[in-house]
Amino acid sequence: MMKHLKIILLLTILMQxxxxxxxxFVLKGVVIEKGSNVRIAxxxxxxxxxxxxxxxxxxxxxxxxxxxxxxLLVTKKNLTDQKLVVNTDDDLVVYLQRGSTMLEEVTVKGQxxxxxxxxxxxxxxxxxxxxxxxxPLVLLSPFGGSPLTFFYELFGKTPARxxxxxxxxxxxxxxxxxxxxxxxxLVSNHTTLTGKDLDKFLLDYYPxxxxxINWSNYxxxxxxxxxxxxYTDTLKHTN
Numbered sequence: 335m336m337k338h339l340k341i342i343l344l345l346t347i348l349m350q351x352x353x354x355x356x357x358x359f360v361l362k363g364v365v366i367e368k369g370s371n372v373r374i375a376x377x378x379x380x381x382x383x384x385x386x387x388x389x390x391x392x393x394x395x396x397x398x399x400x401x402x403x404x405x406l407l408v409t410k411k412n413l414t415d416q417k418l419v420v421n422t423d424d425d426l427v428v429y430l431q432r433g434s435t436m437l438e439e440v441t442v443k444g445q446x447x448x449x450x451x452x453x454x455x456x457x458x459x460x461x462x463x464x465x466x467x468x469x470p471l472v473l474l475s476p477f478g479g480s481p482l483t484f485f486y487e488l489f490g491k492t493p494a495r496x497x498x499x500x501x502x503x504x505x506x507x508x509x510x511x512x513x514x515x516x517x518x519x520l521v522s523n524h525t526t527l528t529g530k531d532l533d534k535f536l537l538d539y540y541p542x543x544x545x546x547i548n549w550s551n552y553x554x555x556x557x558x559x560x561x562x563x564x565y566t567d568t569l570k571h572t573n
Contacts, residue, residue, distance in 0.1 A: 361400045363426035365390045365408060374430060377410040382417075407552075415552035508543040515546050515554035524555050525562040535565050 365377040373394030380387035381398060382405045388398040400406070400420050406428075409415045413430040420426070518536060521527065527535050539561040546554070 358399055358401045359423050361398050361420060361423070361426060363396055363398070363428060365394045365396065365410070365428045365430060367413065368429040368431045374410055374413070377408055377413075377428075377430065379428075380407045380409075381405075382407055409552075414555060415550065417552070512541060512543055512546050515549050515551075516541055516558065520554065521558055521562070524558050527562060527565075531565075531569065535562065539565065 363379070365374040365379070366372065367374055373390075375390055375392045375394060377390040377394070377396070378387055379390065379396050379398055381400055383401075384399075384404075386399070388396045390396040398406070402420055402422065404420045406418045406420065407415065408418065408428050408430060410430055413432060416428065416430055418426070418428065516536075516539075518532070521532065521536060525532075525535075541557065545557075549557075
């Protein structure tokens, strides 16, 4: 009888402990820049479980409703995003590292190149190619169509150049978007790769546009670090 009572008592204590762990509480924390120890104002702290967040105040302090086991995403412009798991109800100190500005620089350069290519497309239209060498079949219609325009777009030299340029344009746009998240400077900042190893890594692990379409800076850095580890492990086995 006593044995059964002890088991019941033990189970009751365990259940109470699990219930306490699952309870929400208000987490207090501070966000600090790693290396400089400067407190960071207006950092965004998001509880990914409940999709709610808070913003750090002028001295880097914040409060957020959480429970043990929740994952927090901490972000601030020009600093590297960080994910943390809440393990206790103790006050939390979050250190963010100064991030590379290459993402913004590549974006600006990419937008400039995009504008240049848009200008070339406009030039083709001014020179008479309105359909980029791909005329719609409606132009062959006897009711308001334009067969001459159709055959010009299909066989003319200017439309042919426009058609080739359009293929190049689409490919370049895709590369511009990927380059924002995967470029030599960004990889150098987050790995120890140099020289030929760095160049080969850039070629072998260059992501597709479909991979990066929903990436943030955090996702890009995560991919770079994980891929670099895989790459260096491969180098160790081959040497």
